[in-house]
Amino acid sequence: MPELRKDPVVGRWVIVAFERAARPSDFRTKREPPPDPGNCPFDPGREAMTPSEVFAIRPDGSLPNTPGWVTRVVPNRFPALRVEGELERRGEGIYDRMTGVGAHEVIIETPEHNLDLADLDEAGFLNVVRAWTQRVIDLARDPRLKYALVFKNSGRTAGASLRHSHSQLIATPIVPQQVKEEIAGGRRYWDFRERCIFCDLLAQETQDGRRIIAENDHFITYAPYASRFAFETCIVARRHLGSLGELSDAEALGLARALRDVLQRMTKLLDRPDYNFMVHNAPLDGGQLNHYHFHVEIMPRETTIAGFEWGSGFFINPVPPEAAAKYLREVV
Amino acid sequence: MPELRKDPVVGRWVIVAFERAARPSDFRTKREPPPDPGNCPFDPGREAMTPSEVFAIRPDGSLPNTPGWVTRVVPNRFPALRVEGELERRGEGIYDRMTGVGAHEVIIETPEHNLDLADLDEAGFLNVVRAWTQRVIDLARDPRLKYALVFKNSGRTAGASLRHSHSQLIATPIVPQQVKEEIAGGRRYWDFRERCIFCDLLAQETQDGRRIIAENDHFITYAPYASRFAFETCIVARRHLGSLGELSDAEALGLARALRDVLQRMTKLLDRPDYNFMVHNAPLDGGQLNHYHFHVEIMPRETTIAGFEWGSGFFINPVPPEAAAKYLREVV
Numbered sequence: 247m248p249e250l251r252k253d254p255v256v257g258r259w260v261i262v263a264f265e266r267a268a269r270p271s272d273f274r275t276k277r278e279p280p281p282d283p284g285n286c287p288f289d290p291g292r293e294a295m296t297p298s299e300v301f302a303i304r305p306d307g308s309l310p311n312t313p314g315w316v317t318r319v320v321p322n323r324f325p326a327l328r329v330e331g332e333l334e335r336r337g338e339g340i341y342d343r344m345t346g347v348g349a350h351e352v353i354i355e356t357p358e359h360n361l362d363l364a365d366l367d368e369a370g371f372l373n374v375v376r377a378w379t380q381r382v383i384d385l386a387r388d389p390r391l392k393y394a395l396v397f398k399n400s401g402r403t404a405g406a407s408l409r410h411s412h413s414q415l416i417a418t419p420i421v422p423q424q425v426k427e428e429i430a431g432g433r434r435y436w437d438f439r440e441r442c443i444f445c446d447l448l449a450q451e452t453q454d455g456r457r458i459i460a461e462n463d464h465f466i467t468y469a470p471y472a473s474r475f476a477f478e479t480c481i482v483a484r485r486h487l488g489s490l491g492e493l494s495d496a497e498a499l500g501l502a503r504a505l506r507d508v509l510q511r512m513t514k515l516l517d518r519p520d521y522n523f524m525v526h527n528a529p530l531d532g533g534q535l536n537h538y539h540f541h542v543e544i545m546p547r548e549t550t551i552a553g554f555e556w557g558s559g560f561f562i563n564p565v566p567p568e569a570a571a572k573y574l575r576e577v578v
Numbered sequence: 579m580p581e582l583r584k585d586p587v588v589g590r591w592v593i594v595a596f597e598r599a600a601r602p603s604d605f606r607t608k609r610e611p612p613p614d615p616g617n618c619p620f621d622p623g624r625e626a627m628t629p630s631e632v633f634a635i636r637p638d639g640s641l642p643n644t645p646g647w648v649t650r651v652v653p654n655r656f657p658a659l660r661v662e663g664e665l666e667r668r669g670e671g672i673y674d675r676m677t678g679v680g681a682h683e684v685i686i687e688t689p690e691h692n693l694d695l696a697d698l699d700e701a702g703f704l705n706v707v708r709a710w711t712q713r714v715i716d717l718a719r720d721p722r723l724k725y726a727l728v729f730k731n732s733g734r735t736a737g738a739s740l741r742h743s744h745s746q747l748i749a750t751p752i753v754p755q756q757v758k759e760e761i762a763g764g765r766r767y768w769d770f771r772e773r774c775i776f777c778d779l780l781a782q783e784t785q786d787g788r789r790i791i792a793e794n795d796h797f798i799t800y801a802p803y804a805s806r807f808a809f810e811t812c813i814v815a816r817r818h819l820g821s822l823g824e825l826s827d828a829e830a831l832g833l834a835r836a837l838r839d840v841l842q843r844m845t846k847l848l849d850r851p852d853y854n855f856m857v858h859n860a861p862l863d864g865g866q867l868n869h870y871h872f873h874v875e876i877m878p879r880e881t882t883i884a885g886f887e888w889g890s891g892f893f894i895n896p897v898p899p900e901a902a903a904k905y906l907r908e909v910v
Contacts, residue, residue, distance in 0.1 A: 247660060247663060247677055247678055248657075248658060248659055248660065248678030249675055249676070249677065249678050250675060250676040250677070250678055250751070250752070251673065251674070251675050251676075252673065252674040252675070252676075254672050254673055254674070256755075257755060258755050259676075259752060259754070259755065261658050261659065261678060262678075263658060263678075325580075326580060326593050326595060326886075326894045327580055327593065328579060328580065331579060338803075339782045339786075340586050340775070340778055340779055340782050341583065341584065341586055341782075341803045341804070342583070342584040342586070343581055343582060343583050343584070344581070344582040344583075344584075344591075345579055345581065345582070346579055346580025346581050346582055346593060346594075346595075393890075395886060395889050395890050397884075397885030397886055397888075397889050398885055399884040399885045403882070404882075404884060404885070405882040405883070405884025405885065406884075414885070414886070416886055416890075418591075418890070418892065419582070420582070420591060422591070422889075422890030422891050422892045423588075423589060423590050423591065423890070423891040423892070424889065424890050424891030424892075425890065425891075427891075443672070446672055447672055450671045450672050450673075454671075471670075471673050472673075522884060522885035522888055522889075523885065524885050524886075524888060524889025524890075525889075526889065543888075543889070545888065550735070550736075550737040551737070551883065552729075552731040552736060552737025552738075552854060553729030553730055553731045553736070553737065553746070553854035553855065553856050554658075554727060554729055554746070554748055554856075556729075556854055556856060556875075556877065557727050557729050557754075557756065557854075557856025557857075557858065557875070558725075558727050558748075558750070558754030558755070558756050558757065558856075559754050559755035559756030559757075559759075560750065560754045560755070560756075562658050
């Protein structure tokens, strides 16, 4: 019998198809890599091919926009939103529109053209987390911006358009709907119980154990109870914190370790799947919220999103989260 | 400058990327067809390969589960939800679960193995609409079921797993979140203005004209102001009606004509794109609602949904809806 499960934060129901339950080997399909022309604009020595860098980690003290960097952040050459311009909002009869003010940046995660993020060593991974953190802190100073989403598209089906490993940051002049729903769900729970729902969820998951994949001093990695996707995972901070900008040095290292660990597990179990991850920060101007809690969602792109999902908001997950967690926990 | 646009019903913002504006020819990529082994279970003469039919249109008076049908509805062999069993709902600490009771049916749209839905003649298309309608009316009698979603996945990237043209119906024991959000948005508007938001939207679109693609006596086809996807379209009933079950005979024909017309336009303009469509009915047990209005959403699958969309609920649309409507209006 299939089972319906409800996400306790946003209230989304998911169909967990126990009978069709798939195994990791069902997903090890051949993936087409993203386009990889020579002349990669993210390679060292080609810094002039990108817009001027806004942040870089340069252990050798080299000059901006020259080789020597280990992590480099540049504006996207084809930005979805633009930093310049006034934020204007107006109606058009029944409709609302706004100028597309915002920021769209690319975090080049390594100078090495052929490494995946999961291949970086711990120090390299920590540099990536630091770059995200610095950019979020910096963009929070712009009063036009309300939210900064850090995310990664890895592989062609996940939306990557270049092979060279990179993540992205898009800052928007409004709080995105998905984040609003998480905040609203957190607030409903807070109003009822006066506790953070993510903190409660962590306590229950840790005690139960069936969906836990890994833990370190600062973060817990688990398969969400109402996972939408096969082998979806989530990393939650043990401490009630809202955003990247609040991470202590030890927590930044903890996040780098947790994310690197789960990407390596996924890489081994599913043979380098295409994937997305999204860093769920609190809004930029919201201050600390009692009812919102920093987390990272990681989704291998193994299942197709079809008409049912688009029309209903319901998802069908062919791998029960308990099975996904067991596979990911036990992979060597 | 990109523009942010808000969907007036569900409140979702979309980034319309005017500068990156793509043309139809940018999307005419080579598509991989769905798997097509010989021995298709949907071909006439192989009726025994599917579960027993629950509905069929048989102009020649032939017996159930034999050839002679022109449209045939059967339970899915690998259903996401099952008709048998009690609807049990219970908590598990912070979580909620429910038994996966529901229905999952396949509407085989034509006996011809190689026809696409857009290739059917008007009479054939009307039979498909009649089959949907009958099944929704029938399933509405089961008090365990709260919603019936009719949808189609056409092509491999849209989630089709068989070549033979078919649509699907999934009936669920709860109203899906996406529908709830549409209903909630419609109610907010009704509370404020005491008018249906879809009726108002239709009036504005018809007067404006830039996003209208086609009209007939009963339905209007347009490109939504805050389209999420390139060349997304929507078909809305002129009359304020809630679901398939309320269609008059003339309206059923009007829907068949409108949907066939827009699929044919899309087929020509984008060279047989993969696509999904979803029929948005009112809930099964809700009666007529002042603030909910029947419509069909059609989405060619030309853009990849990546981490930004998943993390934010924001979409980036590279084709302004006014341009999409013009292309679709003018295609011969």
